Amino acid sequence: MAVPPSQPADRDSTPLWSVLSVTFFASLGTGVFWNAISFIAKHAYGFEQERTLVLYLVMGATYTVGAAMAGRITRACARWMWPRTLLVVVILVQVALCLLPVLASGEWALWCAVFGVSFASSIIWPVTESYLTAGRHGKAMRSSIGYFNLTWMFAVAVPLLLMPPIIEHHAQWAVGAQAFVNLVALLPLRWFARAPGHHDEAQAEANVTPEYALLLRSARVLLPLSYVLNAALSPILPYRFEAIGADIMLETPVTATWMLVRLVACAVMWRVGFWHGRWGTLLLAAAAMTGGFGLVVLAENLAIMLAGFAIFGIGMGGVYYAALYYAMAVGRAEVDAGGTHEALIGFGYTVGPIAGLAGTALGGGAAIVGIVWGLVGVGALGAARPYLAARRLRRRA
Numbered sequence: 352m353a354v355p356p357s358q359p360a361d362r363d364s365t366p367l368w369s370v371l372s373v374t375f376f377a378s379l380g381t382g383v384f385w386n387a388i389s390f391i392a393k394h395a396y397g398f399e400q401e402r403t404l405v406l407y408l409v410m411g412a413t414y415t416v417g418a419a420m421a422g423r424i425t426r427a428c429a430r431w432m433w434p435r436t437l438l439v440v441v442i443l444v445q446v447a448l449c450l451l452p453v454l455a456s457g458e459w460a461l462w463c464a465v466f467g468v469s470f471a472s473s474i475i476w477p478v479t480e481s482y483l484t485a486g487r488h489g490k491a492m493r494s495s496i497g498y499f500n501l502t503w504m505f506a507v508a509v510p511l512l513l514m515p516p517i518i519e520h521h522a523q524w525a526v527g528a529q530a531f532v533n534l535v536a537l538l539p540l541r542w543f544a545r546a547p548g549h550h551d552e553a554q555a556e557a558n559v560t561p562e563y564a565l566l567l568r569s570a571r572v573l574l575p576l577s578y579v580l581n582a583a584l585s586p587i588l589p590y591r592f593e594a595i596g597a598d599i600m601l602e603t604p605v606t607a608t609w610m611l612v613r614l615v616a617c618a619v620m621w622r623v624g625f626w627h628g629r630w631g632t633l634l635l636a637a638a639a640m641t642g643g644f645g646l647v648v649l650a651e652n653l654a655i656m657l658a659g660f661a662i663f664g665i666g667m668g669g670v671y672y673a674a675l676y677y678a679m680a681v682g683r684a685e686v687d688a689g690g691t692h693e694a695l696i697g698f699g700y701t702v703g704p705i706a707g708l709a710g711t712a713l714g715g716g717a718a719i720v721g722i723v724w725g726l727v728g729v730g731a732l733g734a735a736r737p738y739l740a741a742r743r744l745r746r747r748a
Contacts, residue, residue: 365482365542365543365544365547366542367483367495367498368539368542369539369540369541369542369543370479370482370483370495370499370539370543371498371499371502372536372538372539373438373479373536373539373540373543374479374483374499374502374503374506375502375503375505375506376506376532376533376535376536377442377472377475377476377479377533377536378502378503378506378507379506379507379509379510379529379532380445380449380468380472380529380532380533381472381503381506381507382506382507382508382509382510382511382610383510383525383526383529384410384465384468384469384472384526385410385507385585385700386507386510386511386585386606386610387510387511387514387525387603388406388407388410388465388526389403389406389407389585389586389587389588389589390514390518390522390588390589390602390603391461391518391522391523391525391526392406392461393589393590394518394522394589395452395461395521395522395523396458396461400586400587400590400711401708401711403586403587403589404586404587404704404707404708404711405704405708406461406462406465406586407582407585407586407700407703407704407707408701408704408705408708409462409465409466409469410465410466410469410700411469411582411697411698411699411700411701411702411703411704412697412701413466413469413470413473413697414469414470414472414473414693414694414696414697414700414701415473415694415697415698415700415701416470416473416697417469417470417471417472417473417474417697418473418474418476418477418690418691418692418693418694418696418697419690419691419694419697420690421473421474421477421478421687421690421693422477422687422690424437424474425437425474425477425478433545433546434478434481434482434545434546434547435540435543435544435545435546436545437474437478438475438478438479438540438543439537439540441471441474441475442471442475442533442536442537443533443537444467444471445467445468445471445472445475445529445530445533446530446533446534447530448463448464448467448468448471449464449468449526449527449528449529449530449533450527450530451463451464451526452464452523452526452527453523453524453526453527461523461526464526473693473694473697476693477687477690477692477693478547480499480675480679480692480693481547482543482544482547483495483496483499483679484496484679485547486547490624492676492679492680493621493624493627493676494621496621496672496675496676496679497617497618497620497621497622497672498621499675500614500617500621500668500671500672500675501614501617501618501621504610504613504614504617504668505611505614507610508607508610508611508614510525510603511603511604511606511607511610512603512604512607514603515599515600515601515602515603515604518599518602518603561744562628562741562744563628563677563680563681564681565737565738565740565741565744566628566630566633566673566677566737566741567674567677567678567681568736568737569630569633569734569735569736569737569738570633570670570673570674570677570678571674571678571691571695572730572731572733572734573633573636573637573670573674573730573734574670574671574674574692574695574696574699575695575696575698575699575702575730576637576699576726576727576730576731576734577640577666577667577670577671577699578695578696578697578698578699578700578703579699579702579703579706579723579726579727580640580641580644580663580667580699580703580723580727581667581699581700581703582699582700582701582702582703582704582707583644583703583704583706583707583710583719583723584644584647584648584663584703585703586704586707587648587707587711587719588602588606589602591647591648591650591656591716592605595650595651595652595653595656597653601653605653605656605657605660606660608657608660608661608664609643609660609661609663609664609667610664611664612660612661612663612664612665612668613664613665613667613668613671614664614668615664615668616664616665616667616668616669616672617668617671617672620632620668620669620672620673621672626669626673627673627676630738630741632669632673633669633670633673633734635666635669636665636666636667636668636669636670636673637666637670637727637731637734638666639662639663639665639666639669640662640663640665640666640667640669640670641666641724641727642662642666643659643660643661643662643663643664643665643666644659644663644720644723645659645720645724646658646659646662646663647659647660647663648716648719648720649716649717649720674692674695675692678691678692679692702726703723706719706722706723706726707719707723709722710722710723
């Protein structure tokens with residue numbers, strides 16, 4: 352195949368509905384691998400808490416490396432295929448990987464599926480985010496990101512709501528079912544342009560303020576911290592439910608609470624535009640996700656845990672929406688901008704299990720909260736520096 356020209360004729364914005372369709376079906380697998388794999392590992396393979404944390408550590412490290420390389424991989428593959436074709440190939444790889452735990456009974460199949468799907472999805476999401484935002488600016492970009500967030504955040508919660516009937520005896524089928532879901536995700540790619548749309552530099556500059564770059568720097572500190580919290584929490588949840596005596600049928604639906612609240616938080620940010628360009632949004636979101644995490648880990652009953660999940664979801668939604676919007680607005684919708692965004696998520700997914708392992712070794716719940724809060728406190732100093740720089744710029748103006 353010839354090298355794709357830099358400005359092909361079909362580089363208009365890809366229809367939003369097709370991007371959202373791929374997002375929905377691909378995100379069902381994200382929900383299984385990032386939020387439900389701990390329940391699958393415990394009930395289908397007999398993993399203890401420490402081994403589950405190691406599983407999440409492998410996923411996070413793999414995802415970080417893949418996402419950081421997404422732009423380079425896309426450019427390297429451009430000699431042979433368009434970005435749309437690359438998506439097809441990677442999704443087909445995921446189909447094969449998801450079948451492994453069903454076709455093979457050994458624990459190795461789970462590890463291979465986790466490793467391979469983590470790397471594959473680290474390519475899928477930066478490319479998809481470029482298709483989502485390229486050619487869209489200002490309000491149009493915020494709106495498309497709003498639809499995107501509502502779509503994937505709802506989709507990742509769906510597996511947790513559907514898993515109770517199979518979690519105890521057939522949990523590996525939750526992974527196997529994603530093979531079919533990934534095949535369905537291929538269908539909307541028919542309406543994708545061969546490459547993400549052209550992103551006009553003049554319009555991009557006109558729709559950002561001088562503080563956007565500083566807001567992005569702060570959000571890029573908070574984003575991995577939010578996933579440190581998430582990745583420290585997800586592997587230990589089956590054991591936290593066991594500790595408070597919750598029924599096994601309630602475990603995954605209750606866990607889905609924070610994801611559904613996150614969806615609501617993003618819906619509010621999508622419809623109410625006052626938050627962009629404001630530092631208070633990042634501050635409130637950071638406080639909510641940190642406080643909610645502590646409540647969930649230290650909860651002594653289901654009611655407190657539910658409250659913690661709700662607060663946690665508000666914070667996670669606020670940080671994610673802001674970070675993605677500033678990344679794509681300042682980064683001009685390129686695959687590299689999405690790759691950096693996803694790599695930061697992967698970094699958080701890597702550090703979170705390490706913090707969880709350290710806290711477990713030191714005694715459990717309180718130690719995990721202390722270590723994770725310590726990491727967040729150190730990170731908060733880095734998030735505050737861009738804010739202080741913005742204040743200095745305002746005084747000079």
